[in-house]
Amino acid sequence: MDKLMVAIAAFYGMSGVAMGAFAAHALKKRLDDYALDIIQTATQYQMIHAIAMLAIVALAHAGSFELRTPLWCFVIGVALFSGSLYVLALTGIKPLGAITPIGGVLLLLGWIVLIVKAVKVAPSI
Incomplete structure (x- = not known):
């Protein structure tokens, strides 16, 4: 799973740079x-979530907790x-613009699930 997510994140990063340059x-x-401006917004969100996906994989590996849901929300959302x-x-x-909010909701959902997972596994202070 980690290798797949890193590969997808790397693809999103590479294709985001390519689309921005194009x-x-x-x-x-x-x-x-x-x-x-629309393309700039798309590449910006794509690049941010590519980096976030790499960070989530690292966190999941280091913290030994399950983060597949936010990763898949980011993959599909992007x-x-x-x-x-x-x-x-x-x-x-x-009319294709009607799909954009669905992706946006998935990106938000990924962040929400990440928050919930972090709060559940965070050590008590």
């Missing part, structure tokens, strides 16, 4: 500022959130 260079003259924004920005198909 938009900044190849698409800058082809897309309007609104579409470029795919839906950032993926739908990329498609929206590149194609202009606005």
